[in-house]
Amino acid sequence: MPELPEVETIARGMREALLGRRILSVRLNKTDFIDDPAAMELRLPGTTVLQIRRLGKNLLVDLRSSDGEKSSVSLLIHLGMTGQIAIISPDAPIPKHTHVFLSLDDGRELRYTDVRRFGRMAILSDSEQERVLGGLGVEPLEISETEFRARILSRNSQIKALLLNQSVVRGMGNIYADEALWFAKIHPKKVGAKLTDAEVRRLYRAMQQILKEAIRLKGSSVSDYQDTDGQKGTFQARHRVYQRDGEKCFRCGSLIRHDTVAGRSSHFCLRCQPAPRNRAKKTRRRR
């Protein structure tokens, strides 16, 4: 599932293949994951790729129109759970569930394949970008420790939910949230506001270290993920807890467990990440 390191890897591949390329034509199959399919077909042909940006798990392809600079648009791509982008010869075999084809002026095409169609595509003007992406939080690799602390300590949600909440920090999903919490020795159910300064510091450092390492290894390929050249990432070999239920903790040897936290399966070591004392709240003692 593409999270920040996987999307970053894809963004880099797209920069290499797409900068300066012109889009010649658009072909669509299923369109239920596209905000306005007609706008895709109408506005993309003839545009040139100026820039590829990544905001959390979102990709933005900034385009210059053929008729000058007056009407610049961006193509928003969110890969959801199973979205894949390939930049490849039109003669290559077409995988199942390929729904978008953009033919390019170098003879190749960009293909979007998405089994579950949890992804999203949209054509956005500058003002629409603000509307659609304005709620996003800060990049976890750019946020300061001070700002991170403020965003965690001000919340009464479980820390796992905060890490998954894209308006707090943007880009982490289930894998990297679990991994960061294990490194920081924090139980996923611990409430953000109850973290100690030392815990926040460990979490901040763990989050950044893990994301950097995962980007270096081109992401985690646990199910469908692959980059724009069809290559898999290798960070899954470094997972300490994610999907390691029943295996030994690399730090203390006790067994990794899992539980549902914030509606997601969460993996942790109960010995390294002790469960928070659940304070009996609002059972006010009477008389």
Add this chain to the structure above:
DNA sequence: CTTACGGCCTGGGTGC
């Protein structure tokens, strides 16, 4: 503000 949950979607795994 917060949590909880259903819905979207398909393939892979399990149990019978």
Add this chain to the structure above:
DNA sequence: TGCACCCAGGCCGTAA
């Protein structure tokens, strides 16, 4: 071999 069932989870909308 088939079939019913459940699970994976990012994100959005709704309800409490």
